[in-house]
Amino acid sequence: xxxxxxxxxxxxxxxxxxxxxxxxxxxxxxxxxxxxxxxxxxxxxxxxxxxxxxxxxxxxxxxxxxxxxxxxxxxxxxxxxxxxxxxxxxxxxxxxxxxxxxxxxxxxxxxxxxxx
Numbered sequence: 001x002x003x004x005x006x007x008x009x010x011x012x013x014x015x016x017x018x019x020x021x022x023x024x025x026x027x028x029x030x031x032x033x034x035x036x037x038x039x040x041x042x043x044x045x046x047x048x049x050x051x052x053x054x055x056x057x058x059x060x061x062x063x064x065x066x067x068x069x070x071x072x073x074x075x076x077x078x079x080x081x082x083x084x085x086x087x088x089x090x091x092x093x094x095x096x097x098x099x100x101x102x103x104x105x106x107x108x109x110x111x112x113x114x115x116x
């Protein structure tokens with residue numbers, strides 16, 4: 001992770017620890033979308049449904065705007081915003097094979113948890 005981002009995230013963690021209790025704050029999520037051209041987009045949000053609608057409508061990011069439709073292929077609860085951003089940096093630094101492995105593990109977990 002770049003030093004600038006590390007410093008920014010450290011400051012966020014301090015602010016979060018001083019702010020109100022964690023139960024009052026919405027949980028942040030990391031998500032990965034698969035675009036129509038086969039590329040992946042990684043982001044964080046505290047309202048995944050709203051963010052997915054925005055991506056599908058072309059209002060969420062420049063990257064996904066021209067690569068619609070997008071499909072949610074991975075999501076992970078991260079707790080606070082700083083933890084979600086740290087995790088986003090880690091996932092974005094992975095290569096394509098690393099992301100595909102993460103997604104494959106998530107898919108197999110979802111299949112094993114599905115009711116029969």
